Amino acid sequence: MEYQSTRGEAPVLGFADVLLAGLARDGGLYLPVSWPELSYADIAGMRGASYADVARTVMAPYVGDSIDGEAFGTMIDEAYATFRHPAVAPLVQLDANDWVLELFHGPTLAFKDVAMQLLARLMDHVLAQRGMRATIVGATSGDTGGAAIEAFRTCERVDIFILFPDGRVSDVQRRQMTTVGGDNVHALSIDGTFDDCQALVKAMFNNHGFRDRVGLSGVNSINWARIMAQIVYYATAAVALGAPERAVSFTVPTGNFGDILAGHVAKRMGIPIDRLVVATNRNDILRRALETGRYETSGVEKTQSPSMDIQVSSNFERVLYEALDRDGAAVKRMMAGLSQSGAFTIPEAALERLRAEFDAATTDEAATAAVMRDTLAATGYLPDPHTAVGLGVARACRGNPATPMITLATA
Template structure:
């Protein structure tokens, strides 16, 4: 499995190369060069798997045994989930009238990002020990990413982690989770500005390719492909738990509502759709509604300011994973994606071309949710 940049200029890399990168050198995000298509037989076989089993199958597809042999991969994933409080790792709670809630909060920091980061950290350690390397992880956070990333690598001898948190914009619990870790490899800094503003210098650092290589820099934000890969399992697990039957002539469709900030879970769902999973995605945002406006009106433009809400981890105006979605919906057109994103970065305003906006139907433009959180 090879990975290419959404902007089409950087050389392709394998999973290890994508894992150890932040942004691609050309400023884009890594995506699989080809997506596997899952037939009905495979979906039937996967429908009986546990959440851990689904993560193992998906990771085996996108990593390959030449990089991590299957037995090693299974052990890494088992170890990643060994500290989760629920025996099933995630759990589906069935409410009334066909409404279900997928519980993704059983990790150490209570954030859903514990799921993907625990696995990503295991993959990271596997390659670092094999290559006898050291890396420095740079993470910007709007709340839960920072604490989950710290938890996943704290105490590791071959990893240093630098976390930038927006001063006064994280919840008190999240801030304490980050600032009270006393391991020598953890370095946390409170910075002025919101999470979007602190992403700008991080992206500039990765754009300086010689500097990033010299200091072995990488990111554990959801710009990292490994994060998206593991989050795909959420959608497969939810589908198999909710679908009435897979024995019908046409596989039933399940509607999945995804609260989102940087659109990592949404990107994971779109990739699952492309692979053949019959889900419909409803994007739930707070007052920072750039994704809502993009889906409804084709308006991918910044508002005047980030609005603080109770859902501080979703207080994002630059959902960088939308670049992956634009690339998918444009038919993997790197040139078009690069032009769109360069215009957005230059002007902070973008009107999606009609042909691209019309393809946002997988995100249910007519029923997108915009919750008003005070």
């Protein structure tokens, strides 16, 4: 499998190089040149299979021969053996066709563990093969940092630096990042927002001299391997509720757009997904962009779902590239507009394609608290604030009541 940049000017790379590169040298994000397809028989064959076995089936086309198949399988087994639940990502039923996909059974209790535990093993393996070291720099709005540090703290060939916005992560998330022993771990508090942290990371990647000198690599969802690993639980959830014969819908609490992008890719691969619903808190730039066609940043508001307190959703660039028929020059112009003025306009044809793929709605602070309270009272299940944002949107945007609606429980 080969990968191309969303801005059209970086070299085409194989999987192992994309894994280590993170951000493309032209500032874009890597995507496969084409989407592999799962057959009806492939999807049906996932019934009764372990999470690790489904992961092998889903991810193998993206890795190709870049990594030995047996070694890749061992890394998958080791990554998901760190999870507390044997299903890795179990489904919990709240109502007749109302489900929660629990993604918080990993070491740091956040959905980022699902990809990060595998990513660390993949990177350490490739670096060892090449006799290299890497310096990982990442930005976090909360859960990425703890998951990355936990996953990479024992890696022998990696030094990791995580930037987080001071006062804008939870106390638990801050302690997960700042109390881990390990000479290769560095958590840095930044006076600013997540978007400021992310901008610093992107600036480092775009300084090619610095990037090459320190062997810079990334673990944010700008790294394609993060997205790849998250495709798997869309497949396991859909199969558990009747795929390939029956379609399901997903509602995804969304900040940087990586998690719901994985759902989009799962659908492109052939997993029968009816609707993908973007759930936002008051930081609702994605909802506004899909409604109006104008992607325009504003100040980041602090909410009780801090991992979603984001204005610049990096992975939106990947679906924009798809919606623009993979026109890298057009994406580059629009990203330049975002950098210069904090806004760009989505062309009408591309906007219609995005609207055909994604719905979006917002759960505000009062409604989030109400969802938590009402869900506990009705079912005995207490969702965290991020999941509650998703549940609120799922209930407001429900389509066909006969189609299962699965809300991703991210923490």
